Amino acid sequence: MSKIQISLGEIAGRIGGEIINGRDDMLICAVAGLKDAKEGEISFLAHRRYLKDLDSTSASAVVIPRDISFERLPAVRVDNPYFAFSQLLHLFHDSPCAARGVDPGVFMGNNVHLGNDISIYPYVYIGDNAIIGDNVIIHPFAFIGNDTVIGNNSVIYSNVSVRERCRIGSRVIIHCGAVIGSDGFGYATHQGTHHKIPQVGGVIVEDDVEIGANTAIDRGTIGDTIIRKGTKIDNLIQIAHNVSIGENCLLAAQSGIAGSSKTGNYVIMAGQSGVVDHVNVGNKVIITAQSAATKDIQDGETVSGMPSMPHRNWLKAMAVFEDLPDIKKRVAELEKRLTDMEGKQ
């Protein structure tokens, strides 16, 4: 895709690295994985487990950690080669494009405030009193509700709905089909009828949050659902009403958090995991795949299973799980042998 060439010297400068075995003016045309890289391309060693791929790569240069000795190819030494990889992808693939302005096919409500250098594609709906920050990009079929704020440099992809009175921070990315501000799932059951509880709160999405495709984040009943800064949310995730998610969390696809639960910072939820309602999940907690936090979880714990238990205990128990039929049989045999012996005494 990229047709540009960048010198190894410029690359080293951009990623804060030191060149060994090579020359500054060597030209690089792309970045690729160790196994896929071809001549003219640069690759990287993300983890020591790929050392053998480093020895056989066809790349013309590599990015390696500072503590590896390597002589076969020109290399750039850095502290964190995986981070350097992300920087290299920006270097080779970011294509600055001029703001396209507001397409005439945009429906613009009353009293909308538009920032500078925005790009709003055709077939976008922007409600009354919305505030759209500088450099914002909004793709087709996106719905921005009344009184909603989209911060500077944020990107809203196609078919996204951000309903009324939500506040989206700066540098936020919302992927196709995501829904922000849908009604929470709340009913008061009275005489056999489920009466809808009006959901009059909002959603606050802080700076540098990313929200995946077809994810749903409900508004608060009263008060707000909050996603704090730097948190990354994958596809098809459910965030219920009045949930509060801390900073810099990573939520993998198809996980879900039920109503009014709170998480600390740097929490990791693996795929298809859950948090039940009204619990507190501490800082740096990890909830493993298909598991659920069913009670408060202390800082730093890794939990697994449903109901949740310390990951180590779960691992040990699951290691024995397949032996269950054998254990049951052995217990019956023991009972028989013991009864026989008791009879003999």
Next chain:
Amino acid sequence: MSKIQISLGEIAGRIGGEIINGRDDMLICAVAGLKDAKEGEISFLAHRRYLKDLDSTSASAVVIPRDISFERLPAVRVDNPYFAFSQLLHLFHDSPCAARGVDPGVFMGNNVHLGNDISIYPYVYIGDNAIIGDNVIIHPFAFIGNDTVIGNNSVIYSNVSVRERCRIGSRVIIHCGAVIGSDGFGYATHQGTHHKIPQVGGVIVEDDVEIGANTAIDRGTIGDTIIRKGTKIDNLIQIAHNVSIGENCLLAAQSGIAGSSKTGNYVIMAGQSGVVDHVNVGNKVIITAQSAATKDIQDGETVSGMPSMPHRNWLKAMAVFEDLPDIKKRVAELEKRLTDMEGKQ
């Protein structure tokens, strides 16, 4: 948000309650939770577990059940304070707005029947022969297929797709991104090829149903998928072809029901739970979080686990689960001790 003030007397009248410790003309400006309420606001005691919050709330008045004695603040006694809360939210937050009619930016098929006092936003597609009831609100980027019926007072949010020949009842709410009437997942595998089985049935959504964001409800293969009246469906839920869901069920987020299964009335499915295909789930059944009903379930049962078992059995077994490695070890020790003893005899 609300700037109105409502007297305690009017509040008591609306929620059918009796004022104690206070005056009818006391003015209330908002409703809030016990912990969040401020001066001038009214709060409510939803459950006895929050009695201590009642004692410390800064609210100016509270709604309490009839059987609580409480003297610190003006209070309104009702049968069901949580239901009163939902009524209060309507009282303070419902803003009647005039129907906006049909925006010129709506695509209208042939022979569409439009009810009175409807609000159809720009960028809505309405197919041929569709029938739109009175007071219906349809938000941008909603697709209404040919021959589909939307009943009176229903609300269709943005980016919703209701495909052809579906029948949506009255007072139905369909949240952003939901899909009604997608093809069921049916194939006839013949000589190694999966041949699509045309899905020619429809979907019937009865009155007072609510359908969450990004939920998918497939049409029947032949015959209809049915959601009966009063049932509430949360976000990101899968309802497969020819499923029949009873009245007044509550399905929490990310749950799913496979093809041709049926549920009775007042069934509760917790988050991330499932029902396998071709089973019957009785009335008032509860399927707990991350569990699956893998066979027919009798009326009134609560089931857990996968495969499903009585909740009580599951709880007891899970309480012992972490002991599995210890149990295995103890069995081995018993065997050794018994063998030793047998050797001595």
Next chain:
Amino acid sequence: MSKIQISLGEIAGRIGGEIINGRDDMLICAVAGLKDAKEGEISFLAHRRYLKDLDSTSASAVVIPRDISFERLPAVRVDNPYFAFSQLLHLFHDSPCAARGVDPGVFMGNNVHLGNDISIYPYVYIGDNAIIGDNVIIHPFAFIGNDTVIGNNSVIYSNVSVRERCRIGSRVIIHCGAVIGSDGFGYATHQGTHHKIPQVGGVIVEDDVEIGANTAIDRGTIGDTIIRKGTKIDNLIQIAHNVSIGENCLLAAQSGIAGSSKTGNYVIMAGQSGVVDHVNVGNKVIITAQSAATKDIQDGETVSGMPSMPHRNWLKAMAVFEDLPDIKKRVAELEKRLTDMEGKQ
């Protein structure tokens, strides 16, 4: 719905069957299940477990396998009655409609290539350099990104997003709300900040693939996410970046595959099942409902549980699971009895 009548002779010809007990000129007006069929309709025996329904059906004719003897009704004998059923649904329900061309309300980018006999509904966005094949149908609010290819005879339903540089094959069906080409979930964490890794790969969807409502398929980080020919993907499924799915797989609703994992051909994933990242799943593997493949799985295996184990072992262990509290109690009793006996010696 269908008002047509088709002779039994024509039906037999179309499904490659042989008529017994009946006449070629008998007229059939619809196809229905054994229990639902009425006079004038034809039904089918999909499985021997429905033999008693065959004896009581009110259908006027039935499709049966060649090895069944049956005399009560006119019948058509075929190799695979369920496949014949799918053919009959096409016969009675397919309504050829003329291509509607490109609606004036379509936003057409620069340098788009349009095939013959296409139908593009209003409110569709087609990006620059997109290629739309012959006979393609694109419904309202579908977004087709720059440089994306849609193969011949494919159907894109409403509110679908196919982002830039994706290649969709021929005869592909993408249901409402699905997202193809969203960014993969990749971050390089450096000094406490999660830095987004640009996702510069694409998605390749081969011929005859079907993709369900609100499913999300992420683009590759570098290189492509691939769905091979004939694979059918249900609703609300997550396919992460750089996943490769083989041919003719069946993925049921709410299942998910994490980053860089690969499957062979004819893999079946049941509802709410998963595959963790970086594993290889062999040909003809079955992953049962709510289970996860947590390591490489060999060809032909059926796995269950989390972590995954052979299905047979899982079944046996789950059959004993409810006995766990009893087993623990019996072990304690054995210990007591043995200690008593040891004391007596």
